[in-house]
Amino acid sequence: MALKKAGVLGATGSVGQRFILLLADHPDFELYALGASPRSAGKKYVDAVKWKQTSLLPESAKDLVVEECKFQGKLAECDVIFSGLDSDVAGEVEKEFCDNGLAVVSNAKNYRRSPDVPLIVPIVNTDHLSIVEKKVADAKKNGEKKGFIVCISNCSTAGLVAPLKPLVDAFGPIDLLTATTLQAISGAGFSPGVSGIDVLDNIVPFISGEEEKIEWETKKILGQVNDDNTGFKLLSDDEIRVSAQCNRIAVSDGHTECISLKFKNEKKPSVEEVKQVLRDYQCEAFKLGCHSAPKNTIHVLEEEDRPQPRLDRDRDNGYGVSVGRIREDPVLDFKMVVLSHNTVIGAAGAGILIAEILKAKNVI
Amino acid sequence: MALKKAGVLGATGSVGQRFILLLADHPDFELYALGASPRSAGKKYVDAVKWKQTSLLPESAKDLVVEECKFQGKLAECDVIFSGLDSDVAGEVEKEFCDNGLAVVSNAKNYRRSPDVPLIVPIVNTDHLSIVEKKVADAKKNGEKKGFIVCISNCSTAGLVAPLKPLVDAFGPIDLLTATTLQAISGAGFSPGVSGIDVLDNIVPFISGEEEKIEWETKKILGQVNDDNTGFKLLSDDEIRVSAQCNRIAVSDGHTECISLKFKNEKKPSVEEVKQVLRDYQCEAFKLGCHSAPKNTIHVLEEEDRPQPRLDRDRDNGYGVSVGRIREDPVLDFKMVVLSHNTVIGAAGAGILIAEILKAKNVI
Amino acid sequence: MALKKAGVLGATGSVGQRFILLLADHPDFELYALGASPRSAGKKYVDAVKWKQTSLLPESAKDLVVEECKFQGKLAECDVIFSGLDSDVAGEVEKEFCDNGLAVVSNAKNYRRSPDVPLIVPIVNTDHLSIVEKKVADAKKNGEKKGFIVCISNCSTAGLVAPLKPLVDAFGPIDLLTATTLQAISGAGFSPGVSGIDVLDNIVPFISGEEEKIEWETKKILGQVNDDNTGFKLLSDDEIRVSAQCNRIAVSDGHTECISLKFKNEKKPSVEEVKQVLRDYQCEAFKLGCHSAPKNTIHVLEEEDRPQPRLDRDRDNGYGVSVGRIREDPVLDFKMVVLSHNTVIGAAGAGILIAEILKAKNVI
Amino acid sequence: MALKKAGVLGATGSVGQRFILLLADHPDFELYALGASPRSAGKKYVDAVKWKQTSLLPESAKDLVVEECKFQGKLAECDVIFSGLDSDVAGEVEKEFCDNGLAVVSNAKNYRRSPDVPLIVPIVNTDHLSIVEKKVADAKKNGEKKGFIVCISNCSTAGLVAPLKPLVDAFGPIDLLTATTLQAISGAGFSPGVSGIDVLDNIVPFISGEEEKIEWETKKILGQVNDDNTGFKLLSDDEIRVSAQCNRIAVSDGHTECISLKFKNEKKPSVEEVKQVLRDYQCEAFKLGCHSAPKNTIHVLEEEDRPQPRLDRDRDNGYGVSVGRIREDPVLDFKMVVLSHNTVIGAAGAGILIAEILKAKNVI
Missing domain, CATH: 3.30.360.10 (Dihydrodipicolinate Reductase; domain 2)
Structure with missing residues (x-):
């Protein structure tokens, strides 16, 4: 089955680094695009990041060229966007991707309290995803592609x-x-x-x-x-x-x-x-x-x-x-x-599992 | 005013070391006798102890000769006994000193639940000491000296x-x-x-x-x-x-x-x-x-x-x-x-303050 | 190819636990026998050990019955013995297994300085194993099985x-x-x-x-x-x-x-x-x-x-x-x-790799 | 003997806080003026600082009004200036005070390599202070007041x-x-x-x-x-x-x-x-x-x-x-x-002792 194209926003930060680790060699996703601050944009990831994980920087990520966090370039081609952005920028950026029809799984707190955004612990309340299932299905009937945001809970x-x-x-x-x-x-x-x-x-x-x-x-x-x-x-x-x-x-x-x-x-x-x-x-x-x-x-x-x-x-x-x-x-x-484990079930890891569930449910 | 003679049981242990630190240069007490295991008895304190405090071993303690934890020698001459003994030996030893008319302030748990033993946090329930005040006063009327145990609470x-x-x-x-x-x-x-x-x-x-x-x-x-x-x-x-x-x-x-x-x-x-x-x-x-x-x-x-x-x-x-x-x-x-502070108000320090209170109340 | 039978001495200690972790599901070895103190002997391993590893106790080890550290029972049937014994007992026990023809890979310091015992860092001086290769080969010519000890270096x-x-x-x-x-x-x-x-x-x-x-x-x-x-x-x-x-x-x-x-x-x-x-x-x-x-x-x-x-x-x-x-x-x-990594290349892990090398060289 | 007026630059930082602790109740110095960033200037010290020392903020410092780090106001009236400034600003500021005739004791690295600036460990090379002694004495002969910088060594x-x-x-x-x-x-x-x-x-x-x-x-x-x-x-x-x-x-x-x-x-x-x-x-x-x-x-x-x-x-x-x-x-x-102790003999504490020596040598 074709891999889904995954983009990571905030790719040089601690949450972003963990998204990248988990996406390398993932059976469902291809690490396809990376977004970070303008300071990093244009650089190869290996040159932009201060890598601080216990596992080595995956080979598949090293040469990816970092882009700005905008709906353009390879980021715009993704099937799913994982956001490790800080809350001071996450609000606007994630909305832009959502408005353009992309699925966004976010670790930021900005939309957790939004009435129609599921706040998901993927080993707990996956039934809450029915809201985006419906939204996407309804749009599909009309031949449209509907974006949405799913929030990872606080750790x-x-x-x-x-x-x-x-x-x-x-x-x-x-x-x-x-x-x-x-x-x-x-x-x-x-x-x-x-x-x-x-x-x-x-x-x-x-x-x-x-x-x-x-x-x-x-x-x-x-x-x-x-x-x-x-x-x-x-x-x-x-x-x-x-x-x-x-x-x-x-x-x-x-x-x-x-x-x-x-x-x-x-x-x-x-x-x-x-x-x-x-x-x-x-x-x-x-x-x-x-x-x-x-x-x-x-x-x-x-x-x-x-x-x-x-x-x-x-x-x-x-x-x-x-x-x-x-x-x-x-x-x-x-x-x-x-x-x-706060960085797995409480952050990046939860985001990956949420996306796996969305894929299993044919939402992405 | 004459200093009260103080003895320390379990003198080489962590609680005992802190009793000794607090008794050195104390205005009410003279560090007079030290008790420890038979292995240490007969040695100068400086040779018996593995000193692990942030303050240096007080000069006044260095040359004191360690005795066994029995009612004999200099320990028997003390006005107050501070016990830092482990609970496996504290029961019997503390009883011996108490039965022989000495005031014992103990950090061990053995007598905390005894019906007539005050369990004291010296910034909290000093009124509970009235029991030993009465006991000592009653004995004094009969020309006797009555020993007692006061327990320090758990930290x-x-x-x-x-x-x-x-x-x-x-x-x-x-x-x-x-x-x-x-x-x-x-x-x-x-x-x-x-x-x-x-x-x-x-x-x-x-x-x-x-x-x-x-x-x-x-x-x-x-x-x-x-x-x-x-x-x-x-x-x-x-x-x-x-x-x-x-x-x-x-x-x-x-x-x-x-x-x-x-x-x-x-x-x-x-x-x-x-x-x-x-x-x-x-x-x-x-x-x-x-x-x-x-x-x-x-x-x-x-x-x-x-x-x-x-x-x-x-x-x-x-x-x-x-x-x-x-x-x-x-x-x-x-x-x-x-x-x-667990070793001060929760252990040795509490013991010293309890003894100060007992002295202020003329119980020792 | 048949798995070599492996025994672990000092199985409940920290080095022994790591030997066991590394031997579970090992392609060359079968975790076959466990030796520990008389206090543990006769118990199932799961009941004898206070397991303190980050990986779970392997299923294959749980029900193994712990034996005393003597050349008898299942320990005597092993092809290779991994010793995580403390140095106060390792000397005699390892010698007994060696004298009875077994290959002993030891983490203890006792025989490191013995003139004919290789002291091995398995990524460094594997050529030193030629001494046991020769010893074993010479014995084989005479139809005998010769035991030996190989020491893991200090971490x-x-x-x-x-x-x-x-x-x-x-x-x-x-x-x-x-x-x-x-x-x-x-x-x-x-x-x-x-x-x-x-x-x-x-x-x-x-x-x-x-x-x-x-x-x-x-x-x-x-x-x-x-x-x-x-x-x-x-x-x-x-x-x-x-x-x-x-x-x-x-x-x-x-x-x-x-x-x-x-x-x-x-x-x-x-x-x-x-x-x-x-x-x-x-x-x-x-x-x-x-x-x-x-x-x-x-x-x-x-x-x-x-x-x-x-x-x-x-x-x-x-x-x-x-x-x-x-x-x-x-x-x-x-x-x-x-x-x-002190517990891998500096201790138990080194022992396992030494045994793999011995097997590759047909010494065990 | 009259106390010397002491000013502290970088007063809200970690080195500055320790200068202030050591100057409170000092027998030679009066904590007289505090300098910090424009953000803090004009505030009482207690309101400007995030105090992170194990001792409480001294009462004598609480109500001092923080000034900008310039040769003006109360800072200009000091006998000695202790600088805990970061190296990116220390160079210019310390020079200004020195040029205006003040004694500056600095923890910054900027002038350590200057040919005529003593680099002092106050328990080691106090003879190096002869250079400022001479400089000050020569000026005094001419009725002038000569400023100087003394650097504290790296910790x-x-x-x-x-x-x-x-x-x-x-x-x-x-x-x-x-x-x-x-x-x-x-x-x-x-x-x-x-x-x-x-x-x-x-x-x-x-x-x-x-x-x-x-x-x-x-x-x-x-x-x-x-x-x-x-x-x-x-x-x-x-x-x-x-x-x-x-x-x-x-x-x-x-x-x-x-x-x-x-x-x-x-x-x-x-x-x-x-x-x-x-x-x-x-x-x-x-x-x-x-x-x-x-x-x-x-x-x-x-x-x-x-x-x-x-x-x-x-x-x-x-x-x-x-x-x-x-x-x-x-x-x-x-x-x-x-x-x-890196913050005492290796930083603020050394600065205070250097100033004490300068005072004992009548340089300040």
Whole structure:
């Protein structure tokens, strides 16, 4: 089957570099075009980038000539655009590609709250993509090509909602939810990213805007598509109350979240039932046979001192989420520790899997 | 005024070393005797210890000859015994000194749950010492000298209860309390202590027994002396529910705790009222003029990204507790971040201040 | 071709765990038997081990029953024994297996200095294996099976000699050699290994015995097999002088070494010639087609700030060595930075590749 | 005695903040004026600065109004100017103050190589200040006030030359000198300073310009004032060859340097003689009674695993240098490990001590 042409915006940044790594040798996509700032445009990628990944710069990317982030040139020929742009420029650029009929999968926060833009954790709420399926299908009937934007969720939201989804499906809605996060520094990029002196023998108990993102995005992701398949019904503050406390710590990759939750139902499940539901959960992406989908969506750990980021973040290539220390909570119903790979399921990796799903659903 | 003779048990360990540092040049105490394992007994301290403090080994300690941890020799002549013993030996040894009429201030966990042993955070519940005051006074009337044990609280409990005490005094009892801790490694000692590979680019989301200690000790410390001044009325599970999640992270000193609480009273105070009560709080030790008592018991920080362990742990030489990010909580009433110095107010330092208070109250 | 039966001694330790990871699904070897302390013997491996690797415990190892480290049971049926034993027990145990005709590849230091035991860095001095080839062949002529021991070098020696070998081959002997190492903590194992408090915001400028190992082992590895193929001619102190300064730092995997060297020849090569020789070097293991042999033995990096352990340690799965900052030295001839993966080419990984080479040479 | 009025340029930066900390409550100086960028000018210091020190912002600094870095206002009234400016602006600004008759003590690199500017490590080459003494005295004879600049050395140079000075005085010139540094991140400031991802589980084996600074500055500092007391005779490449290899590692404060040296004299001293000379060394600043001068300039450590940055960097408030592991070197004569506090003796602290010396010598 012909490979889909993929373009990467913000190609020299940390998210862009990871998109490129994941697209090299991908069975569905061809790394076709790269966009970056005017400073980089016109250069070969190998000359434009300060490559800072643990894997070598893929040969297939080295000689690609970087373009400006505009709907022109090879970028305009792509089937799907992956955007790793900073939020200060993402809004306008992504809109331009969308308006010109392209599928845009974005890591930026700009359109996450837009009423008709799906906010997707690809192991959780792939049903929300029905909105773009409909939009594209309707246009196709008219012989048109309709662009759209799909947003990747915030990294710490992704890990949080992964175990919640099967729990809600099995035991009904969640009433109260608290999450204290211990977040890795890779999520902050590297120009400059988190300063070394801030995380050496230290914690920063604050990440700008992060707590609000967790509290808000959870309500969209756990919400539903509305009846006419054109937008979303978010959970209201009455339906779920969410409280987050976010910390930046000296971990390279992998967000750890100490969470606690209370179900709405009086009759709460047993600890063993909670574990079993998590163990049994298979995400739709896996059922669709997507290349990057995790075989085990949730890894339930029984060791008393797990999950640990260094040891557990790479389960299923970072697409699997680890949950440990599941136990009763004297204040709410259950508490547990959730670990997810912030640059995989929480950023670039999620974007790739979303595109795989879109392809499996014939949307791109 | 004559200095009180002080002995240190477990003198070569990490807690013992800190007792020694704090006792050197202390205005109330003379470092008089040292106890350690039979392997060290008979040696000069300088030859027995692998000194691992950032301050140099005090001259006054170097030539002290280490004794076995028994009620004999110079240890038997002490006015107060500071115990940094491990729990596997502390039980018997501390009892021997107590039974022989000595005042024992212990960092071990063995007697924390004993009905007539005060469990003290010296900036919080010094009123609990009335039990030993009475015991000693009653004996004195009969011309006797009565020994006793006072326990230092667990390190993470100390930081947690510091802001709770003035809040309870001002706004009434707390109904629900959650604490997710990010704990320093110094608390685990250094033979071997926390393994480097466990905290490098990693978190261990588990500390053996720690969550139980926080949940139980809080109920004793926030409880009251009973009517006849011989024991304690702990808060019951109905009076307060406490839930802790403990993590070990790559910080040398200083426990950070993300806490959340709900008052029993329907009418909850404003954020500003909470801050004001914390700012105004003066611990009894300060009012008594104790040498080590913090001038500001609680430092209320207004910067959005504080407290941070590296920057804030040494306030008032580690005896002051920092509280920041005080804000309303969508799930409980308020959330905030508490930072305390685990080896000062949470261990050896607390022991010294407790002894200063006992001296100020003429108990030793 | 039939798989060779492999046994692992010290199977629950850090080196043993890595042997097991590397042997699972190996094309040459079958993980056949496991030896550990009497405490573990009789248990299934999954129950005996505290698994602390980033990859999951291989299914093929889980149900293997651990045996004592003696020449009996399944261990006695092995074609090759990989020893990750501590040096306090390795001497006797390895000798027993060797005396009973087995091939032993050992990570312990006990036999490294034995006159007839090859000390091997498998990307460097595979010609030294001729001694065991001869020993085994001679015995075979007599219808006997002769055991032998091959020692893996010290981890920091491995990285150091990797670039030296091709340089000596091209430009003649080295007169003076200095190496200041910045060593990872994984090399120290994890019971207890390096204490966290020793490497958090800290360096320990000392590793017991390490400098002596580097200074001595280099002379054996860069030396030659003697004329009758029964032992080794070490370089003498007149032939090469080596000086090492070793530091333990907060890196998980990957030893960085700042080295400087002076050739004996007056006419020294250019920097570019040095680089070219390193780039061109192909180890014998690669030419033999060994499964784990690095495609590029030496990666010459041109970026001014490389190699870096986190980014470069995994080249060729850790079997490739990275060399950067090659430049003239005002004091000796050249200085450069060498990075090698201490648990791969410097420990368990080296053992596996040595065994692959032995198999390729029909010694096992 | 009247306090000298002190001004700080670059007052909001990391070096400036440390100048301010050290000047608060200083017995010789009054913190009188603050200069920073136009963005900060006109604001109270407490409002202009993002304070990131472990000590609280001194009360005496809070309400000082920040000025632009020009010879005007209160800055023009100072007796001494401490410059923590970045090198891109330091050149012009410092010259303006100097040309207007002020004493400038600068941490910037701009004038370090100027022929008549002393480059001072205040525990090493205070005799080099004779040049400004003469300049000022000559002007005074003419009733004039002559400005001058004194440069603080590079941080890693400071630690290196500290033990060299007494060794050269005792045993004659050094022929060869190598230094491999493991440098703390505080030296790089904090906007942005060293990125966290660069030092977490990592080393960066390169610091821009650092090796050249060490190799060049050592020759000026160990050189001499010329005969007419107007400039310096640097050591030539024939007199000493210096080679440095610099690494950035995960330490907050304290540069560790593994050094090796060879004396010119054939007859080299014993290890014990080297130690004794270092132990006996007293810097001139101490003899002059300067407030910040270290009581022990060099701390010679006998423990095999010291100095360590976390444990030893604060000797004599960071003005004392620790030297350990002094031993013979198979390649040069001696090797040893030197630890110095980079922000004290290697930056702001050195500036304060230099000013104290200038005052003691009646130059300011």
